[in-house]
Amino acid sequence: MAHDEVVQRYSGLARAAMLGRVILDCDANEFDQGRFGAAGYDDVGGLPEGAVRASLGCGDPVAVAELRDGETVLDLGSGGGIDVLLSARRVGPHGRAYGLDASTDMLELARANAARAGATNVEFLHGDIASIPLPDHAVDAVISNCVINLSDDQPGVLAEAFRVLRPGGRLGVSDVVTDGPTDPARRAAAERRVGCVAGSLAVEEYRSLLRQAGFVGITIRLTGDHGDGVHSAVIRAAKPAIGPGLEIRPMREADATQVLAIYQAGLDTGDASFETLAPSWEGFTAGKLPHLRYVAVDTGSGDVAGWIAASPVSSRPVYAGVVEHSVYVHPGCQAHGIGRALLSAFVAASEDAGVWTIQTGIFPENTASLTLHQALGFRVVGTRERIARHHDRWRDVLFLERRLDHT
Ligand SMILES: C[S@@+](CC[C@H](N)C(=O)[O-])C[C@H]1O[C@@H](n2cnc3c(N)ncnc32)[C@H](O)[C@@H]1O
Incomplete structure (x- = not known):
């Protein structure tokens, strides 16, 4: 009507x-x-x-x-x-x-x-x-x-x-x-x-x-x-909870530059991923599930303080509820609970979307990320020893997953 x-x-x-x-x-x-x-x-x-x-x-x-x-x-x-x-x-x-x-x-x-x-x-x-x-x-x-x-x-x-x-x-x-x-x-x-x-x-x-x-x-x-x-x-x-002056909302195309800059800053630490260069926006979005991408933004300036996004682990229907995520926080905004708020919102959204397993790989040296994930119900399933080379060095990766309660 x-x-x-x-x-x-x-x-x-x-x-x-x-x-x-x-x-x-x-x-x-x-x-x-x-x-x-x-x-x-x-x-x-x-x-x-x-x-x-x-x-x-x-x-x-x-x-x-x-x-x-x-x-x-x-x-x-x-x-x-x-x-x-x-x-x-x-x-x-x-x-x-x-x-x-x-x-x-x-x-x-x-x-x-x-x-x-x-x-x-x-x-x-x-x-x-x-x-x-x-x-x-x-x-x-x-x-x-x-x-x-x-x-x-x-x-x-x-x-x-x-x-x-x-x-x-x-x-x-x-x-x-x-x-x-x-x-x-x-x-x-x-x-x-x-x-x-x-x-x-x-x-x-x-x-x-x-x-x-x-x-x-x-x-x-x-x-x-x-x-x-x-x-x-x-x-x-x-609405996802986060500290004062911040808000978590779905990621938009207008966030592209800031999202990719935060991604690059994370890669530059050497402890975030085997990748060394952030992709183009097209490359980034192509692999990511559109309904599971969030940013934390400063409500005053509108600046992106961190992001989280997920990719399917397989195109096989049987794995439709299994995703792998990445979470990155702006280097100037760390230790303010932003990563935790993003991950909590993402876990809740994943459950709403019918995801039953969230997995991720973390370098053992990245203790902050490890602690954060374990605090939110992820467990270390195993260590993939010397799984790949990063800047010419063979590195281990801890494999973590979080299962929905009913699985
Ligand atoms: C079914 S009545 C329900 C009224 C009230 N919520 C109640 O429980 O008694 C619908 C009400 O919504 C208002 N309404 C319908 N569409 C609206 C819209 N797009 N924006 C604001 N009010 C709207 C109508 O004027 C009406 O008062």
Whole structure:
């Protein structure tokens, strides 16, 4: 559905709610387990009746966002404000809950509900969830309830959620998804039957878009089966954690010069790799998996402080979940936990992507890298003695691997 149509539809519902009418987005009877609207919550006690009645969600994202006292939270597509008001209670007077909605009528309804609730730590913003009117790293958690499916720019929404989250921040979303591969006819039929499902993503598409945005620790749990492959789901993910002033995000082509300079500086130490010259960008990217390449950047200058990337170990399908990685930190940024943060994010992203073994080779002389990898669950499988020559010297390489728990 086009953005303007969506806004018009919800503005109409908001005006009806302001007249005291019961509003319904989807016909709950159309679903096998009608946990839509206020029925999706275990406890809405103490909220104004108008906020509860205007609830158009498909779950309870506040319940999964693990909000803490003093935190800042943003609700994408806040509607009548139910999740903003519930969040405001959780984060307390020292915290802040923002709601963002594209419908001015919905914002009016939400502000009226907030006034009735006496909430002073809330703010409702006007705008599109694909272009969030907040600065980078402004919030600890992003929540959303049955809205992302409505956007005509879902990759843009997730990229924006990633941008406004501080490193280590969480995403907790209720949404409607479809299972299995996307059969357009089946999806269209479901969308005709229940209007609020428009634009729903298949579970694997959702996962892939979250990964592309840079999220790790992704879980998508189906919470209700509505037939025809349509489900309610709870989606959780995190922005990789790293120290202050830094951020981990997917590697981009614009990072090429700095990534390759850091690579060369590592090779120049003589203890990073048998290679002596960093490849061209084309050579670098040709061998690397596009979804497992991250950089740590200084959030002030945008400078790259380190990177991590992986290559498949084999083209044979049986080894599809086995990768080999490299991690390099700028010589001026070492001993600040950047390598550790990059490796932790990479391990989480690899697990999300179905990788079951991560392997790497480390020169025994590179004790810092060895210690880092062992601290994050890698074990030395063996020593490949005098495996190859580096600057005319035969050198040993320690072979390390990290297995996913279930393998
Ligand atoms: C299904 S209702 C859910 C409202 C609320 N989250 C709840 O649980 O009651 C969808 C809401 O998202 C808003 N919305 C839809 N698309 C949007 C977009 N692209 N940007 C901002 N708000 C949007 C609508 O105006 C509406 O208030």
